[in-house]
Amino acid sequence: MENCNKVVLVVKASEVGERGLLRSLDILKQKNCKNLSLLFVVDHDFFSGAGAGYVKANKTVDEGLEGIADAILRKMEDMIEEQGSDVATERIILHGKTIEEIIKFVKENVVDVLIIPKDKRGPIEKFITGGDIGPFIEELESYVKEVVVVE
Amino acid sequence: MKKVLVLLGILMFLTATSYATSLRVGGVIKNEHGVPIDEVEITILQGDKVLAHTATTSNGSYFVEQHIDHAIDSKDLFVEVNKNTYKTEKLKLTDILESKDADGDIVYIGTKNYTMLRTITPAFWISLIILIGIFVLISFEVFHRTVAALIGASLLLFVSYTLGTFDESYFVISFEEAIHAIDFNVIFLLMSMMIIVGVMKKTGIFQWLAYKSYAMSKGNVFKLSVILMFVTAIASAFLDNVTTMLLLAPVSIEIAIMLRINPFSLLLPEVLASNMGGTATLIGDPPNIMIGSFAHLTFNDFVINLTPVIFIILVVNVFVMKFYFGKEYKKGKVDNVNELLEKLKEEYKITDAKLLKYSLFVLGFVILLFITHGMLHMEPSIAAMAGAALILLISGADISEIMEKEVEWATLVFFMMLFIIVGAAVETGFISMIATWVKDLSGNSMVLAIIFVMWVSAFASAIVDNIPFTATMLPVVAYLSQTIPHAGNTLWWALSLGACLGGNGTLIGASANVVTAGLAERAGYPITFGYFLKVGGPAMIISVIISMVWLLIGG
Numbered sequence: 001m002e003n004c005n006k007v008v009l010v011v012k013a014s015e016v017g018e019r020g021l022l023r024s025l026d027i028l029k030q031k032n033c034k035n036l037s038l039l040f041v042v043d044h045d046f047f048s049g050a051g052a053g054y055v056k057a058n059k060t061v062d063e064g065l066e067g068i069a070d071a072i073l074r075k076m077e078d079m080i081e082e083q084g085s086d087v088a089t090e091r092i093i094l095h096g097k098t099i100e101e102i103i104k105f106v107k108e109n110v111v112d113v114l115i116i117p118k119d120k121r122g123p124i125e126k127f128i129t130g131g132d133i134g135p136f137i138e139e140l141e142s143y144v145k146e147v148v149v150v151e
Numbered sequence: 152m153k154k155v156l157v158l159l160g161i162l163m164f165l166t167a168t169s170y171a172t173s174l175r176v177g178g179v180i181k182n183e184h185g186v187p188i189d190e191v192e193i194t195i196l197q198g199d200k201v202l203a204h205t206a207t208t209s210n211g212s213y214f215v216e217q218h219i220d221h222a223i224d225s226k227d228l229f230v231e232v233n234k235n236t237y238k239t240e241k242l243k244l245t246d247i248l249e250s251k252d253a254d255g256d257i258v259y260i261g262t263k264n265y266t267m268l269r270t271i272t273p274a275f276w277i278s279l280i281i282l283i284g285i286f287v288l289i290s291f292e293v294f295h296r297t298v299a300a301l302i303g304a305s306l307l308l309f310v311s312y313t314l315g316t317f318d319e320s321y322f323v324i325s326f327e328e329a330i331h332a333i334d335f336n337v338i339f340l341l342m343s344m345m346i347i348v349g350v351m352k353k354t355g356i357f358q359w360l361a362y363k364s365y366a367m368s369k370g371n372v373f374k375l376s377v378i379l380m381f382v383t384a385i386a387s388a389f390l391d392n393v394t395t396m397l398l399l400a401p402v403s404i405e406i407a408i409m410l411r412i413n414p415f416s417l418l419l420p421e422v423l424a425s426n427m428g429g430t431a432t433l434i435g436d437p438p439n440i441m442i443g444s445f446a447h448l449t450f451n452d453f454v455i456n457l458t459p460v461i462f463i464i465l466v467v468n469v470f471v472m473k474f475y476f477g478k479e480y481k482k483g484k485v486d487n488v489n490e491l492l493e494k495l496k497e498e499y500k501i502t503d504a505k506l507l508k509y510s511l512f513v514l515g516f517v518i519l520l521f522i523t524h525g526m527l528h529m530e531p532s533i534a535a536m537a538g539a540a541l542i543l544l545i546s547g548a549d550i551s552e553i554m555e556k557e558v559e560w561a562t563l564v565f566f567m568m569l570f571i572i573v574g575a576a577v578e579t580g581f582i583s584m585i586a587t588w589v590k591d592l593s594g595n596s597m598v599l600a601i602i603f604v605m606w607v608s609a610f611a612s613a614i615v616d617n618i619p620f621t622a623t624m625l626p627v628v629a630y631l632s633q634t635i636p637h638a639g640n641t642l643w644w645a646l647s648l649g650a651c652l653g654g655n656g657t658l659i660g661a662s663a664n665v666v667t668a669g670l671a672e673r674a675g676y677p678i679t680f681g682y683f684l685k686v687g688g689p690a691m692i693i694s695v696i697i698s699m700v701w702l703l704i705g706g
Contacts, residue, residue: 011675012674012675012676013404013408013414013674013675013676014413014674014675014676016675017675043673044669060352060397060398061397063401064358064397064398064400064401064402064670065401065670065673067401067402067405067498068401068404068405068408068670068673068674070405071404071405071408071409072408072674072675074409075408075409075411117675119672119675119676119677
């Protein structure tokens with residue numbers, strides 16, 4: 001019997017993303033849930049290299065990121081199939097700054113579990129690429145029943 | 152009546168003799184590097200009495216002709232030279248020639264050439280602090296580089312016209328000198344290429360090229376990486392590196408994810424190739440545009456001198472990348488290559504074939520103009536402007552949208568302000584100081600000069616933005632090229648190769664590296680500074696070694 005509202009995985013293509021997916025499947029099994037929401041944020045808000053200048057919002061960059069999103073989501077769906085799981089997936093693609101959009105999403109939706117794969121990044125990388133979710137875990141926990149960080 | 156006539160006679164005699172003497176003085180004033188100095192105040196003195204004033208022209212020359220109504224003691228004539236940031240000197244006029252003109256009037260002719268020496272003034276320190284400050288602000292990404300440059304340029308002019316009004320030693324640069332320092336050939340060339348690329352982007356050609364690369368590789372990942380490297384390098388040779396990576400990198404990431412390999416194995420070779428390809432032509436990278444404009448080097452000069460060595464560097468780096476990513480390439484597996492191919496073909500098709508035709512026609516036309524611009528004595532910006540105007544006309548693209556979204560006005564303003572800041576450093580003598588120091592280090596040795604310019608440029612570009620670095624080095628290399636025997640254009644190639652290839656050294660070495668890192672991070676693959684250094688550092692060093700050998704053997 002289903003015992004959950006939404007279980008949401010913030011997807012990444014890397015090994016940590018794969019671990020995040022496997023963890024999600026474990027959680028779904030424990031909670032006896034059959035639906036997994038796969039979330040990706042199209043966030044072009046990274047440095048353009050022009051000295052604290054950000055990449056200009058433009059259709060081409062967003063289309064590129066949407067292509068990446070599609071590839072990652074397909075990978076996750078293929079992996080679920082390979083695991084022999086019968087979990088149904090839902091794709092959620094948001095546009096905007098990563099953390100802002102995720103917070104907005106969890107405020108507007110009832111999310112039981114939010115799984116966040118977290119890369120190891122040094123200070124230079126965090127500064128250049130932004131999107132670091134680490135400082136916002138506490139805030140997310142105020143909206144979500146359970147936040148699981150996978151490293 | 153008789154008395155009146157005598158008086159009149161005396162008056163006429165005096166009038167006739169009052170313009171019987173002329174003084175003509177001329178010469179050329181240069182600085183210690185032999186560069187003519189304009190706007191030097193020239194005062195001709197007899198003892199302490201001022202006879203005439205003038206100023207030098209843009210070629211450092213001056214000439215004054217003054218009618219003197221009294222006798223001149225030619226042994227007591229001086230020329231005083233005065234300009235801010237130079238030592239004021241009172242120079243005795245020697246070897247004065249006394250002659251008579253056609254009317255029988257006496258003419259004194261003197262020549263005084265002089266090399267003025269610099270003096271350290273508050274203006275020197277102000278321009279130095281601002282130049283270094285800009286480098287720091289940009290390197291540490293405290294502000295947007297345009298903001299940093301605008302602050303610097305406006306401060307220089309503000310100080311000149313406030314403190315400098317009351318005390319000349321604080322006058323750094325005049326508004327006219329500031330405008331003169333801006334290289335509008337660079338500005339218009341950049342703007343026009345942004346317009347051309349902005350229109351071309353809409354056709355989907357770049358993404359299609361990435362799909363085609365995969366099709367040609369027939370599922371072999373190493374082959375794919377090599378093809379992508381060359382496609383990226385060629386695109387970057389004509390279009391800006393950042394746009395090339397913003398368009399190609401997402402497709403490469405997508406292909407890597409589908410192949411279940413780490414995207415670094417495709418992205419890093421691509422971005423390194425992008426910086427290499429941009430080095431190959433006049434228009435491939437902003438430092439080359441600046442060098443070409445300053446040194447009057449043509450598109451063909453760059454192709455003849457740099458394209459061959461860049462090709463060699465690319466080939467060598469294919470093997471360097473195989474060393475790093477060989478295992479990853481072998482991992483790539485696609486169960487059904489044709490299915491993936493069909494999917495990519497559908498996703499990355501040409502979205503506007505008609506626009507593509509127009510764009511390719513215009514690009515071809517512009518490249519033809521670039522090839523011939525030297526023969527036509529035409530600035531390359533004119534070729535680009537013609538192309539931009541033509542592509543807007545025939546494509547029907549929305550000019551407002553293009554101007555708003557595709558032209559990087561912030562970048563253009565950055566360049567303009569940067570030229571002013573470097574111009575001020577030239578005016579106050581700081582750049583001369585660096586040039587003299589570099590010359591002393593290298594002596595008259597061409598070998599040492601090549602090594603010094605290339606490696607300093609490479610390491611500096613790996614750390615700081617190569618655009619302000621190149622702008623600062625332009626007058627330095629100009630001086631070295633003039634003073635080192637048989638230098639020719641070799642040192643310009645050294646600067647170009649060092650400044651452009653150096654960008655491959657670190658993650659922050661080039662804008663293309665930074666945007667690629669941003670895209671990779673969004674996919675879940677952050678490129679760390681250390682990882683990039685591990686791959687890019689050796690690739691950069693190998694590239695610069697090849698370049699150095701190329702120039703030393705006379706390539």
